[in-house]
Amino acid sequence: MAVVETRDLTKVFKEGQLGAVNNVNLQTREGEFLVFLGPSGSGKTTLLRMIAGLEAPTSGEILIGGQVVNDLSPRERRIAMVFQSYALYPHLSVYKNIAFPLKAQNVKKELHKEKVEWAASLLGIGALLDRKPRELSGGERQRVALARAIVREPAVFLLDEPLSNLDAKLRASAREELERFHRRVGTTTIYVTHDQLEAMAMGDRVMVLNKGVVRQLGTPTDVYDNPADTFVATFLGSPPMNLAELGDVIVGFRPEHFRPAPTVTDAAVPFRFKVENIEYLGSEWIVSGMPVGGKLEGKKIFSRLSSAQNLHLGGTYDFAVPQFHLKFFDRTSEKRVEPRAVSWQ
């Protein structure tokens, strides 16, 4: 188990252009589940690959367990990686797939069986050892990939969007299995995803990236309730935080805090809200529309409600946002600032 650290890590693919990864500084904690979260092209996968040793950094240092590993090959770094496509060896059986890292590291052949069976039982795939990858379902393949990663008892796990190839229903259960797996094994894990839900559910800490720059590093609570800038604020949460420009600040509030006025008891900002679209998702309702009057007139606002029985399309209702749920961001830098007084009319 080790701590992964990067110092001013940068990767530039084309000279003169902005790097894929720019001056990233991070330090994992022992045994934590750290999520790299960001949209496509944010540099999260490049960052992961540099830590793995598959991509050489342009500048900066990578440390694993306190040792600078920039010049070490992947095999020497004691890391294990699960790829998005799982990268199982198609011509080898599941057993041989899992045993391959042992073979490659010249582990004695007598020990192979014991270790493979241990890894397989951890992931519940003991019955599949004789099959070939093409005979397995997506979920089974993912577990084989994990078994292959764990069998070497690495210091760090690197996971590159391992759930994105699974269909939605399977994703939820696979996610839960991964969480349980991590609790059981306890290895420091770095997990890359673009799905903010996964990041919130699984991460001990979340590192939000955009265009190769770290926007915020913190616990799920931190990034959700105290976003460092507008990017983080809108990336986490679905539907995203409602943002509006007022004076020299940008004010934001989350859809779940924008509710019909009668339900709001604290000091709140009132709105006259015209409903334009209602989506019933089963467990909740997503209502979108526009304020009538005031500075926010004509701006699309989302609301998330557990019940919208009394709302009708085209109707105008009294809505409100509690004051303490408002977030303020500087208009130019888009970074979070202290709350201040704004006029809504």
Added chain:
Amino acid sequence: MAQGISRRIWGKVVHVLVLATFTILLAFPFYWMLITSFKQNLDL
């Protein structure tokens, strides 16, 4: 730092050598034919 660089340089050298060997072996007869069709019985 040094270990990484020397490994990379060595890899490149081998790469160039291999390519050069194969290219010469495969293309040489044509080069030779081209050359000798312009010469008479000079050397050889």
Added chain:
Amino acid sequence: MAVDRAKIKSIGAPQSPLLGAAMFSPAVLYILLLVGGPFFLAIFYAFSDARIGNVEMHFVGLENFRSILQSPSFRVAIRNSFIFTICSQIVVIVGANILAISLEKTFRGRGIIRFLILLPWVAPIALGAIGWKWILDSIYSVITWVLVAVHIYKPFSAPMWLGEPQLAIASVLLVHSWRLMPFSTVILLAGRTAIPKDIPEAAAVDGAGFWRTQLQIVIPMMRPIISVAVLFGLIFTFTDMTVVYILTAGGPFDSTQTLPSLAFALGIQGSDLAAGAAISLFLVPLLVIIAYFMLRVAHRAEVN
């Protein structure tokens, strides 16, 4: 509802079996006339005493086969056919793999290199063979010239590359390998680029070094492609008479004869058409076996 479904079904099906047959017939005719015709004629000749220039021809049963099997040059020819084919294939597969590895990554000048490397295959066989004949010629060989210049051999005492039986065999092998190398390299390169990039990366992360990755992961994954390259290579080498004919004409003392070159020597040059035909027929069994394996590889590829 059922009527609509029936209508839709009939649109996809052929209008009539006759039309299908009519579309097929040009191809069938072509194969029957241009491939089947000479083939069956050869079989017919093999059982006769046909000669070039003779008008008449008699049936002689197995006489041709009997005399061929007794002739020593025939036995050498069979041996050589197999040796040349198998040995050159081994050289080519190993060499082409190495070359394919070298050509995978882009680098400056890759286009020119690829062009130069393709030359042995795209140039006419005769051209390449003639070129090598000059390089290996006993008097004018440039190899000899170089070896003499570095004092490995004294002038005029260098070995005769095409004149001594062992060296001649090696030379023919060399030229066959040389000609086939680009072909196999192109096929293997295509096979390599078809391997998803993250598999060798996974192997690297798992701890495999360069050789282990190549030998235990990449090459086994290329098995169908390698099969195709090998099978084609076997056919091209086994049925080739040009290289032998130009380089050594089967000599010295018939030591480099192969089945096709012997068939040509006896049948066309020696005018004994029947003997030539009979020798050529011995090519058929091996080619049938190779054809079977090719169909099997193709079938497997379709299934997967």
